[in-house]
Amino acid sequence: MVEVEQLKMIDKQVMQWLDRVRRTLPSMIEDMDTQTKANRFDLVTNVDKAIEQSFEQMLTMHFPNHQLYGEEAHHNTEKLREGFTWVIDPIDGTANLVKQQDDFCLILALFHNGQPVLSYIDDFSRQKRFQAIKGQGVYLNDVPLSPPSERPLKESLISFNNKVLNDETMHDLLEVSFGYRLIGACGLDSAKVFTGQFGAHIHTNAKPWDIGAQFLFAEMLGLKMTNFHQEPIDFIHGGPFIISNAGCYDETLKILLQKGGYQKL
Ligand code: NAP
Ligand code: CA
Ligand code: CA
Numbered sequence: 623m624v625e626v627e628q629l630k631m632i633d634k635q636v637m638q639w640l641d642r643v644r645r646t647l648p649s650m651i652e653d654m655d656t657q658t659k660a661n662r663f664d665l666v667t668n669v670d671k672a673i674e675q676s677f678e679q680m681l682t683m684h685f686p687n688h689q690l691y692g693e694e695a696h697h698n699t700e701k702l703r704e705g706f707t708w709v710i711d712p713i714d715g716t717a718n719l720v721k722q723q724d725d726f727c728l729i730l731a732l733f734h735n736g737q738p739v740l741s742y743i744d745d746f747s748r749q750k751r752f753q754a755i756k757g758q759g760v761y762l763n764d765v766p767l768s769p770p771s772e773r774p775l776k777e778s779l780i781s782f783n784n785k786v787l788n789d790e791t792m793h794d795l796l797e798v799s800f801g802y803r804l805i806g807a808c809g810l811d812s813a814k815v816f817t818g819q820f821g822a823h824i825h826t827n828a829k830p831w832d833i834g835a836q837f838l839f840a841e842m843l844g845l846k847m848t849n850f851h852q853e854p855i856d857f858i859h860g861g862p863f864i865i866s867n868a869g870c871y872d873e874t875l876k877i878l879l880q881k882g883g884y885q886k887l
Contacts, residue, residue, distance in 0.1 A: 624734050626757040632685065632732065633740055633755055639680045640744055640751065643673060643728065647746055656720050666716060670694055673712035673728065681708065688732075691858070693831040699858050703736040709834030709857065715807025723747070729809040731834035733857060738838035743809045752813055754838045762817070769844040770818025772869030775799050778821025780874060781811045786826050791883030798877060799870075808832040815865050816843055822866035822874045826884045830860040846871040850879060 650669045659666055674694045681688050688706040690696050708730065713719055715726035724747045732740040741754040752767070754760045760767045780799045784792060796802055803820065805811050808828060814820035816839050825832060833847075837857060840847035846866045849855055852875065855863060862884075866874060878884065 624739055624756075626755070629739055629755050630758065633753070635680070635684050636730070636740070636742065637753070639677065640728070640730075640742065643676065644744070644746060644749070651719070651723060654720075663717065666694070667713070667720065669719065670713040670716060674710060677708070677710055677712070677730075691830065691834075693829065702733070702858050705735065707733045709733065709831055711809065711829075711831035711834070714809040714832060715805070718806050725805050725810060726807055727809040727813075729831060729833075729835045731838065731857075736857070738834075738841065738857070741835035741838040743813050743835050743839075745810055745813065750813075752816060752835075752839065754835075754842050756838060756842075760816075760839060760842045767816065767843070770816070770867055773818070773821060773867055775821060775870040775873040778867065778870045779803050779814075779819065780822045780824070780870070781805070781814065781820050782824040783826070787824075787878075787884045788881065790881050791878060794877045794881070795874070798873065809835065812836045812839075812865050815845060815867060818867065820867075821870040822864055824874075824878065825863045828855075828860045828863035830858060833857075833860060833863050833865075836863075836865050840865055844868060850875060 655668045657666055658664055671694050674692045678690055681690060688708055690708050691702055692710045711729040713726050714729050718725040728744045730742040731738055739756040743752040752762055775798050777800050779801050781804050808825050811823040815823055836847055846868055849862045855861060
């Protein structure tokens with residue numbers, strides 16, 4: 623068990639690092655250079671790489687015994703459940719960064735012996751930072767964030783990638799829910815569930831760094847976060863993921879599963 627005082631000390635360093643990233647980001651974006659990875663939609667920029675490297679340097683300086691599990695490097699997963707492990711997606715929504723210079727974020731989480739203890743989602747362009755400290759609270763730009771009130775699916779906006787759900791399932795979800803919205807960055811789509819603006823966000827093949835921060839936010843805000851069989855998700859492996867307001871969780875999952883609703887892409 624980690625003491626809250628220790629978490630607050632780590633949090634202070636991380637908040638300063640996030641402030642530095644925000645200050646340097648505009649010039650990094652000006653010098654942005656984009657490459658493709660597996661296919662033409664799989665983008666990475668020097669901004670993604672530079673942010674992750676900068677975080678690694680901060681860890682080496684202040685917390686040398688902390689492990690790092692990042693999207694861009696370090697995929698040795700053997701000892702990640704031992705001691706302190708950070709999971710980082712330096713830029714979530716890289717396609718949005720490249721195409722719009724908007725609607726991207728950083729996702730960052732600290733686990734201690736496999737349990738989430740600190741979490742951050744920084745929506746850089748809107749200057750909105752979500753922060754969770756286990757045993758202390760959840761904040762949006764330093765203001766406490768309360769759990770959203772429960773809402774049924776018929777009153778909720780829901781979010782999912784429309785390339786991966788079967789047409790019939792998608793149609794059923796659109797029919798029953800209040801409506802559909804997608805930002806295109808798993809961290810920001812999830813954060814809309816934290817605030818109650820969205821009822822649920824579904825990602826049928828989430829990578830660990832897409833959802834690292836969401837574990838603690840879900841726990842502290844009374845949200846559901848599971849795979850599609852209502853089971854916990856392993857933070858090292860990721861996989862099918864739903865984060866949902868408790869009021870629309872059962873119904874959303876029922877529709878998602880009833881016609882074999884999605885392809886694993
Ligand atoms: P996108 O705009 O590139 O990305 C939307 C979100 O999905 C971001 O959080 C992104 O994280 C993440 N993502 C990007 N590529 C992914 C991949 N291959 N697998 C899982 N997550 C991914 O998304 P898009 O242009 O609509 O799709 C790009 C590819 O990702 C397509 O092959 C799509 O089918 C797949 N994808 C699948 C799901 C799903 O629910 N299974 C959801 C989104 C995308 P980064 O920006 O950090 O990469
Ligand atoms: Ca991502
Ligand atoms: Ca990324």
